[in-house]
Amino acid sequence: MDFQGIYDRLRAIEAPGLEGCDEPRPANAETKDKGRGGDPFCLVTPALLPAFLEVCRDDPHLSFEMAADMTATDPGKDEEHLWVNVQLLSVSKKHRLAVKALLPKASPVLPTTSGVYRTNQWHERECGEMFGITFEGHPDPRNILLPDDWVGAPLRKDYEFPREYHGISCE
């Protein structure tokens, strides 16, 4: 299935939390608009993300067996939301889907999706330490790349480099 087919199917089964979709814009030479490349994606309510993924996994026409990746993006200092991006892959149906949830920076809390796709445990740990997102119900929310006592979320756009670490100057 292509994106439109997947999207229509999601609408037909009334997938929980589905807010809409976004197609990439074609480039416009006249206005120097480079377009927004990348995959078209489904926009999902953050709180319903696990339920949405569960439907994607279990629906016989979609059968996304695999969560290929889960990341977050900080689109800019002035933006009020973080993006949480999930890439789904169906090995049997040979199609893909990009899912996006907008998470307010003020309270970046998301229910864990590791109950649906177990691989997301590690991806969520990485998102947690790099963007300061709290995944509620995560079985093991320790840091995965940073030291356990690291302060701050380094991939946030407004992150400031630490001045010192364990008494040693970082400058």
Place this chain on the structure above:
Amino acid sequence: MGSLKPADEAMDAGFLATRVDALINWGRKNSLWPMPLGLSCCGIELMAMIGPKFDISRFGAEAARFSPRQADLLIVAGTLTWKMAHAARTIYDQMPEPKWVIAMGVCSSSGGMYDSYAVVQGVDSILPVDVYVPGCPPRPDAVIDAILKLQKRIERESPLKDILSGPDEVDERGSGQLTYQPNRAVERTAGDLHPHDPRASREDGA
């Protein structure tokens, strides 16, 4: 044959007269046993240096030891992250005196292109470095040159004086401060936490 001078007599009997300093330095400089701390890409170049093509054994430094207790030359080859810093310092502390450090590549010399939150901006903030080798990565010849320079330096040392007068001031940079323990929860009050730290919002009850 009664015309031999006393020193020649001794030589004839299998003795060689020299200074103790010179003897010790000769031994030390020609048997530098490196501890390779290959942290990233520079480690590959380090392997080439030890291998037969560049053959560091011509200069007596081919006995790479993977135990710091048997090594006297720490070669930091690669990008040192803050998470690894405590391990590097522990390795250095475990090496017996006398010991020397080579910072191989720009990463370990100054952080290099990684001007990043995760990377130590030069291992000299936690270790006393003797020779810096520029390059990304430096060619094996450059590191061999560093070892030759270090040998020249060792030649000028006066170990006997050090032994008799006690050791020089030990470089304490970083020692005792790198207390990071993996998997140990660190006690912090809410005020210490960065506003983005998930633990901060938990303590606020949010």
